[in-house]
Amino acid sequence: MKLKFLRAAAAGLMLTVCSIANAGLIINNFGLTSSDNTITFDEIVFAGNTVVDTQYASLGLTFTSGLKYDAQGSSSFPGISGHYLGNFTPVINPFSIFFSDDQTEAAFGLATNPQTTTFNALLNGVLVESFSTSTSANNSSQGFYGFTGILFDEIQVASNSGSALIDNIQFNNSSSTAVPEPSTLAIFALGIMGLAARRFKKQ
Template identity: 40%
Template structure:
């Protein structure tokens, strides 16, 4: 085998290894809580704000279940508030009303009833998700679960007197459900909005590889120069 062919084969093998390594998406070494983040996820694959379904129920509430199943997300113990109820006195008990939110409130026309905990479920495991939340009491506990088993959990404070502003969630851990529980006050109402899921364009770790032939030629040339001046 002549030296040029040998050099080319070695270079191509090195290029193949470099390309394989460059395509690996390195995840964080440990789970990170997204706690009162002003922006949430960087470049999410999708964002659900519920505004397209808001006001569908003229009175009372409608359960939010599989309306977003095509996006890989389902819900439990969350509801749409009917458009007529956004003007009722009963909603005045809640700190803020927002048609682009989903609530853990089952009824307003006949008095406010809340359900805790409530959940966001994913049809396939996720490694990152975030959403805005506001509540009647500031203490909220967030738990990431996988196949029903708690993986990570943290307790924080949410907005109680205005529109949702900060994001909460998880990154760097695999989960298929996020469970949210509002604190132990009598009225444990909450609203969530702007659910962000996934990564739109994963950035490869390391450099962007050149085409295999170009890499081969480059490495071969370097090897020749090294031998010439050795």
């Protein structure tokens, strides 16, 4: 009876490992259901076309150098409101959002010309998850994109044509959302199964 219970527990844990290993993709018109931090680019204001890279580091974010600050602001695109960053003139492609701490979920507003955009989640420079989807500045059913359920410290955005605008970057404090590495959980699950087999032999 105990052996069956331990096997069931180990199997359940392995299923959890598999679910954590598969990222949840965020494609909607609101982003995260809740977040500790939202960077709107109104926190620190710059002159128009200022190149932004490390200026928001104290708030937990840095960017690929070359993105430019828009001082006029806009609320006409889903996901974009007030000030924002753009990868225009020259187009920076791909560009990345770097998080000071490891994240398990993050989302941000993105507006582009109608095109296909690829989103890559990376941890220490290694690709963790990726997806491509159609993006547009005129699709009211979406406008926020991101990842949840995996560990990453960078989101890379690659567009196949033209420039992109980003705004309202949402993310959580890693201390409150930390998820064990899938490999760690897998080792733990194997340990439980080994313990069950050892006890069964003794009986």
